[in-house]
Amino acid sequence: MVRYFFEDIEYKYTGRRFNNAWLRRVAQQEQCRLGEVNIIFCSDTYLLNINLQYLGHDYYTDIITFDYSEKPVVSGDLFISIDSVRENAAFYGASFDEELHRVIVHGLLHLIGYDDHTEADQAEMRSMENKSLELRRRMSE
Secondary structure, eight states: OEEEEEESSOOOOOOHHHHHHHHHHHHHHTTOEEEEEEEEEEOHHHHHHHIIIIIOOOSOOSEEEEEOOBTTEEEEEEEEEHHHHHHHHHHHTOOHHHHHHHHHHHHHHHHHTOOOSSHHHHHHHHHHHHHHHHHHHHHHO
16 A cells, blocks of 8 residues: 655645556566555655654755565655755756656665665666656556
8 A cells, every 4th residue: 555645845746546556566567565655745854854863864865765565565665855856857857747756666666675876776776767667658548
């Protein structure tokens, strides 16, 4: 089950059912299934405070993932800064929705077991993000 929360921002996320079906398909393609996944949309300031408090990092980021998975069931919290997603969309020349869905699936891929510490890991993560976004596009047709 995917649940959506909003902290420290005014933002409305639409298309939850479609998003849930997409995330379920991404997990299934990786021989996993969704458990309890919480997507928490928040501000840069809110996410910075989480980054400082729980990870000891003093910098802004677009997502922080807390993994509670017991494979093959993936569960966790995805804290997503809407401020950073907007900035990144403009920087990369992407639409806000595409960047937001890239960040959401990035968090899910972490729960599934993908990492992004090395350049090779980052390349694999980006490839999986692209594959997942393509699946989303096909599902919407």
